[in-house]
Amino acid sequence: MKNRVIGWIDQRFPLSSFVKHDLTEYPTPRNLSYWWNFGFLAGFVLVLQVATGIFLAMHYRADASLSFDSVQHIMRDVNYGWLLRFMHATGASAFFMVIYIHMARTLYYGSYRAPRELMWWTGQGLLLMLMATAFMGYLLPWGQMSYWGATVITNLFKVTPYFGDQIVTWLRGDYSVSDATLTRFFSLHYLLPFLIIGGVVVHLVALHTVKSSNPSGIDLAARDNIPFHPYFTSKDLFGLGIFLIVYCIFVFFFPNMLMDPANFIPANPMQTPAEIVPEWYFLPFYAILRSVPNMVGGVVAMGLSVMMFAFMPFLDRSRIPGGASNRPMVKLGFYLFIINMLVLGYVGAHPVSERTLLIGHIATIFYFGSFFLIPFISKAEERWLIKRGLSPELKELMEREAREKTQSQARRRSGDTK
């Protein structure tokens, strides 16, 4: 019976071949480490956020005079409402944590390099959508930090030439953050995750075209690939278990740790909180915004700081394949970059003072400097490594790549389009 149903479907829809091609027999490098779990985990958290969000939306009121109360209603009166809300709020942080680790892995192992540029760029688009979703979601509880955070960030669009004020009003739907802002943010906060799901599909189609990178940075021969199932289904599920333990410790025991006290006070347009601090996942970028003395410059720098990642495939000019595992300078640069990110996060979390300003300036320069220097460093490193002597495996791969390149150029010259 089962086979007949599947057979019936297969004549009309590529079900079996899809499952075989993209799941059960999808070839995966056998040497993937646990750092390759985080893509799957990101997908899992996305589903978790959508699921909890849908149920929260059944009890939440997007109305400036009701929002704050409706969140307390969820927390106190709705059956397991507190669980839904804490899962969703903690889930936002978990999402960024997982995505940042996923990006760090890509940077470390050079997985953004050819032929995976489109994966990196679709990932960049997903990051932007995730940030927008989180930012809009943060307005919904309608606490003091929600209100003033949204005010500060929408206000940044004032720097748009000619239409600054109009754009700010257009985004808010009013002259200040108000009920109109809340309802549109709610609407978009519900919409964007579905666009993200669409983006994830594109991301995965690209992945299944170019296949996974791996720690060696060298594309492995077919004999080194193993089917995704059962090897990586089992490995990913074990990773998921670890993730869930950490996540649930936060949900059940420290759910308020990442909540700002000011957000337990209902929004009050007449009273600015002592300090406006964004959520931890925006802190480094917020620090860059504040480190540039001029507002236009600050906004441009902040926008650029998020977008810098997209340039990586152009900036990294080395002919040595892979990332940090083959390239000591990349490794050193990677760790310095991570430390610098933490320093920026520290600066973003603290009020402006002479000292944080100084550290912020240095860390901002270092942030952009580390991107701009990559072309030179990667070239210098390449020369140095070649002089020092490469491992035979690497050499063979590089020669093969060079051969393929000249061949394709020759084909193009002779007018053969294949």
Next chain:
Amino acid sequence: MKKFIVLLILCCASSQVWPEEATLQNIKVDTDLPAIERGMDDLMNNCHACHSLKYISYLDLLKLGIDKKKVDFMRGDQPLAAPLTGMLSDEAAMQMFGLVPPDLSLMTKAREGGPSYVYSYLLGYYNTPDGVTHNRIFPATKMPDPLGISTATDPAKREELKKTAHDIVSFLAWASDPHSAERHRLGYYVIGYLLFLTALLYAVKNRIWAGLKKH
């Protein structure tokens, strides 16, 4: 680069140099019912005249485990689902203080320092030699010393007031998050289950991968 590292070390070492607000007395709230109930009684006597607890209803008190007779006595002819609104009207409060005293339901979450803040604030009143009452935690506060700590000189009385404040804060901490006890209880089961499940998944994964290595 070296300079950068030196700077990093410097900023970690000098965190204390930052202007600190008046230091709080750090406390751990009680979560047992007798303490919370004492806190409720003290709050009803000392604070309810001015402050509301609008997210807490008489029904919540029943669910907490307060005696039905006592709750019925407290609510008078109000329905069970009625919230603990303050007894002071907004207009009267505006006239007396120039502002409406804040609702206390979320108070232990709405301030940096949480329960320790509220505790230190309640006990932070003192009299200057010329007889003016101040608060060392919130110098500009418009709330008159509700427990009378500023005039209490007898050490035994001061100890008693500290205990009262501690109980009140324990009640407020419960009120800010009534499901926290349930959450912790459930949390142990969930984590326990996940540990077991993850250990199994690890074994499964190893079993599957062991087959691979033979080839």
